[in-house]
Each structure stands twice: as structure tokens, then as C-alpha cells.
Amino acid sequence: MNHTISALIAGVLIAASAPAAFSDNHGMHSAQVGVRPMFLVDAMKPSALKDKLAACENGTFAKSTFSIGHRGAALQFAEHTKESYVAAARQGAGIIECDVAFTADQQLVCRHSQSDLHTTTDILARPELAAKCSTPFTPADPANGVKASATCSTSDITLAEFLTLNGKMDGSNVWGTTVEEYMAGTSNNRTDLYSTHGTVMTHAQSIELIQSLGGKFTPELKTPSVDMPYEGKFSQADYAQKMIEEYKTAGIPASDVWAQSFLLDDVLYWIENEPEFGKQAVYLDGRYDVEGFDFRNPSTYGISMQELADKGVNYIAPPMWMLVDLEGEKIVPSVYAKEAKAAGLKLITWTLERSGPLANGGGWYFQSIKDATNNDGVTFEVLDVLAQEVGVEGVFSDWPATTTYYANCMGL
Template identity: 25%
Template sequence: MCLLTGCGAKAQKQEAALKDNRNMIIIAHRGLSGEWPEHTLEGYQAAIDEGADFIEPDLVLTKDGILVARHENEISETTNVAAHPKFADRKTTKTIDGVKYTGWFTEDFTLSELKTLRAKERLPQLRSTAKDGQFLIPTFEEILILLKSVNNGRSVPIGVYPETKHPSYFASIGLPHEGELLKLLDEYGYRGSNAPVFIQSFEVGNLRALRQKTDLPLIQLLDGEGSPADMPAMRYADMIAPDGLKDIATYANGIGPNKNMVIPRNMIGNLAAPTALVSNAHQAGLKVHPWTFRRENYFLPLSMKSGINPKSIGDLAAEIQAFKDAGVDGIFTDNTPEAAKLLGKEAL
């Protein structure tokens, strides 16, 4: 029986295309980040309501060893910590992965102290700040509780896609991610290679260590320049060569590349021809989930901008379609509604 009106060849082709679109997953990058402050339970719920397949929390640790969701462990950009006089003396400078940062860091706060802060918009120059100050910093366990609630009765559950942020740094200060991460995932029923979860990292060592402890799906994140913080002699550019992808496949189930590694931009800022990365990754048995798709002109290819105002909304659907045509298996996006509309997931 056809899902679409009629059962002719055209309708069957449309039905097949719809099923194909639904197999390309939407990863809600830090929630519905184009409209809500990043990493809030409310933002995750909004993304789920709009058709996300996975929600993505970046995980850092508190002084008392609790996994919480923040873009970085330095929290002045994403919380109102600077407005709390009682925490003024916590401001400090640290070197993390070879880079100096000045601000306030989650590892210097207990969970109860962090719960006195409120989230704020990380990109106020591009996005509304109307929701600033309204929402708490969630723990990873609270995120899993949210998913348990929304998945009640669903035949296809909404998945979770946690990133371990700066894992070697946190391990060096006695706060490793892995034990608490795997404990919580197991406690909330995420077990086996088909569980609705992907654990991601820009580093290599912690993914290799995780593979020895779990068969949950793992994703190696990749950037267009630089190297993994824990293996500075290994360039990301070398990791996407065929032999590098084969090596990744020995410990991970997929890659999360900077989207420019899949389709680069030419000298004037338009999309160029796709590289061989998707084909080579698929030959190695790896899924490909590029990042990050955003609707503001500031982030879009030249031909997909709506004008010169960087805050204005451009043609994100056209960019996503180009990557779908290139064969990617999913995308990280701040704008789930636009992706869901294109991929026919609004009613799922």
C-alpha cells in the first residue's frame, strides 16, 4: 500500500524517496540552538517536538564529578556567572588543550553551585537574547530522564549523541568522563551496538579506550585543520585519507567531519564539488555526520544567503539538500524545523 496518493510509478518513487530521507538523521546540535539557549532541557524538548532524531549534549564535569551539558567548561559565554558577585574570585586563567582561556570553569563549581546559574545565548550578535536567564544547566542524567519520558510509547526512540569535551584534560585533573558516562547510559537502558546513542569525541585515545569497554556506537569528530588534542602529531587531514579512515573503523562506527571536508567552498564562498570523503568513509564501513548547519546568512554559502545582513535567514534547506545529494548519513543542525521539513520528518 502506497503512503502517498496513488500507486503509480511516480507515487512509489516518491514513497521511496521519503523513506530514504527519513533514514538521514537530524542531530539537534545542543538542542534547538537557533531559537533557544544551548544545552537546556527546554531547548532539547523543542528540538524533539520539531522532528529531531537525536539530541546532542556536550558533556563537561563539575568539581564533584557530575556530567553536565555545556558548550565548553569555560562558562562565561553560556551562563550569567559573571553577574554573580559571590563567584567573582573563581575567575581564573587555564591552559586547556594548549590554549589559554580566562573565565569561570565547571570543574571549579559543585553541581549545586552551577544550579544557581542560568543559561544565556552564546551568539547574541546573531540571535535573540529574549530567553536569557530563564533556564538551568542540565545534568546528563536529567537529559536521559527527559528522553526516557518522551520515548515512552514511541516505536522509534529519540536518541542521544553526547560529546566528551576535552577528555584528556579532564582525565588529567582526576575527572574522567568515561566511567560516569557509561554508568548512566547503562542505567537508562543504552546497551549494545544498536542502542540509540552515539558517543563522540575530537580526541582519539578516549574513543579507543571506550571501545575496549563498550560496544555502543562511537563517532570520531574531525576538523578541517589541526590535530586531536591528545595526538598532536596526527593531523585530521591525514585521518580522512583511505588508510586513515580504515584505522578509524577499527574503533569507531562513523565520523563527524567539519562540513567543508565533505563539500568545500570555492574562492567566492559558494559550494564546490563534493570531495571523496563520503564515498571513502562508506567503503570503510563508517557513517558520515557533518557539522554544523545553521540558517543565518553568516554561516551559509554565498548563493544561499538572503542578503548582506548576517543575522537574516537564508536558504538552509538548499544547503542541506546538497549534502543529502552527496550521500551523508545525518547532519548536526541548530535548526531542526528547517531540516525536518526538507526531510519529511515533521510528523514523525
């Protein structure tokens, strides 16, 4: 028997004897970046940055907290599933996100939205559970221009029912006339190759898994889509506190947790009631949705950067486009970025690798620099400005290998 066969047999025996659940570490500290980073480097226009990144091609790569797994590795894995989180860790994400929603029995689970089960799971293919959806599936009527519809929420079902679901790639075919057609909605820049099965997770399970993977945590308390207090007794404060309690119960130090919310009141609640966790609480800035808000003059609406800092907020996280702008054809830090830094706020941003091919301006996440976004290599150009000139602490990515490659190459 040669050494290769012996090693293979030994590996099988070790795998067979490994404990179940989430105790395996999947290579906790090394990172597998694959071919995509160099695909992006090859697409870059000639520059010193391109040369520097290309020179790292044959290096070794390790986990980095600069690299944040957005919903895991959602570019190719069903978001907020065990498989997606493991993929993110293997790609070197030092921090991994569980978006936190709650079930009918007020148990915390990982879902991007409280009301996305109809596009992120197979609930509509489960008649007994589909019947519990807030809005049952209605097929499209293409002849009359009527799109298909459905709304299924975590709060429509119990935790036990939730855990029977399979995660799938987020998407729907709004012109589907059957459940099967409606569920087959994966966008062209993604794939179903790795989503034949997606293991949905409770928030507590995600903590156990991510800890076993050597990662840190950035849970987002999702804004409820139901009236609070839920059923007259589960208040927003209860919800915010319950999320933190699950880290305390698991023995996770507050320094390893960046709790997020789009609701400033949640962040202020943590600052006041859980000050150790509040130090790293992240205010997700969603003011881009407010009419009249201008990232080039962020004081035009709502609270100023200095007022946020004065309230004890240390971290703010806008989308990438709010942190960069153009001077001619050059990508530069935006006024928003400069004002945040001047107030002493630390910056995190989202979401790299979510836009698909960048040849035509990059869409929503690149809107402030669309005139300079004409090839996939701009991914690394904007990442470099965010890291070196804006000075972000970390970047969410749907494919963490890209941010991991950059972080290792630049010594972040």
C-alpha cells in the same frame, strides 16, 4: 459554556495535575516546523528541489533521527538547557545532544565546553560564584585596545553550585567595561527572546528529559581544559566510562546512543571496553585545525579512513564543509566524503543553521562552497547534497525544524 472554553479549562486542569520534573512528553512524535523552512525554500533559486520542498508546505511532520538537535535548538534558545532540549524535540529532532563536562566534584553536566560558563550562564552576575572562576572578570580598556576577559569552568564549582546557574545565549561583548555589558553579547542573528531563563542540566537529567521527549542521544565527551587525571585521581578513562555508565544506569539501550569525542582515544576506549556503545561511537574529526591538513587529500595528515575503519570506528563526523566541494558552480561530494564512504564509514555532520544569513559566503561552515553561497536558500541545497549524494546518516542543526522539514519531505 462553549466547547472551546471547556477545552481550555480541561487543558489547564490536565497541566496542573501533570507530574513535575521531566515526565511530560511534550508531543513526543509530532513536529512543529514553523515558518523558517518555507522562508528558506522561498529564498532558493528555481529548481526541481525547490518545487519538491515547496510542495510539502502543508504536510504534517514527525520526529526524525536524521534531524539532530545541536545543543538543543541553540539558534534561539540558551544552549544545553531544558528549554533548548524541549524546543529541539518539538521541532522534530529525533536525536538531541548533551555536551558533557564535569564539575569540581566530578559530576557530569551539559555544557559545550568545560570553560564556557562566563559566556553561556549568568555566573559572572553571581559574586559568590564569580569569585571562584579560574580567571576573574577583567573589564575592557577600550582606550588602550584591551578587551575584557574571564574564564569560568564547570570544574571551578560543585554540582550544587552549577545547578543554581541560569543558562543564557552564548556570547560576550569583549569591549564591555562592566559585567552587565560583557554578558550582553548575543550575536545579531540570534535572539534573547526565549532566553529569559535557562534551566541548566546534569547529564543524567538530560537523559531523563530526552527519553521523556521520545528522543535518542548523542553525548559528546568534551576534551578537558584541565590536566588529567583531574586532582590526580579522575582519569580520562574514568571520565569516558562515567558518561556511558549514566546511560546504563538509566536503562537506555546502546542502540539509542551515539557517543562522540574529538579524541580518537575516547572512541577506541568505548570500542574496547563498552563494545555495544562502541558500535555507534562517533569520531569527531577535528583535523581541520592541524596545519597541512587538506580535506581534498585527507591522507595528508594523520590516520587514513581505512585505518580508522580497521580500528573498529564505524562513524566519523566532520564539519559540513569538509564533505562538499564545487565543480564549477555545482555543489558535489568532496574527496573526503568519497574516501570515508569507500572505507565503509558512516557519516554525520555539523552544523546547519549556525552561520546566520548566507548572502556573503556563509562563513566557516560553508567555506569550501563559499563561491556558490549567496542566499539563505543554499541551506537546503547543501543539505540535499549531504543527504542524497554524500549519504550522511544525520545532520546537526541549531534549528532542527529545518532538517526535520527536509527529512519528512524526502521520506528520510
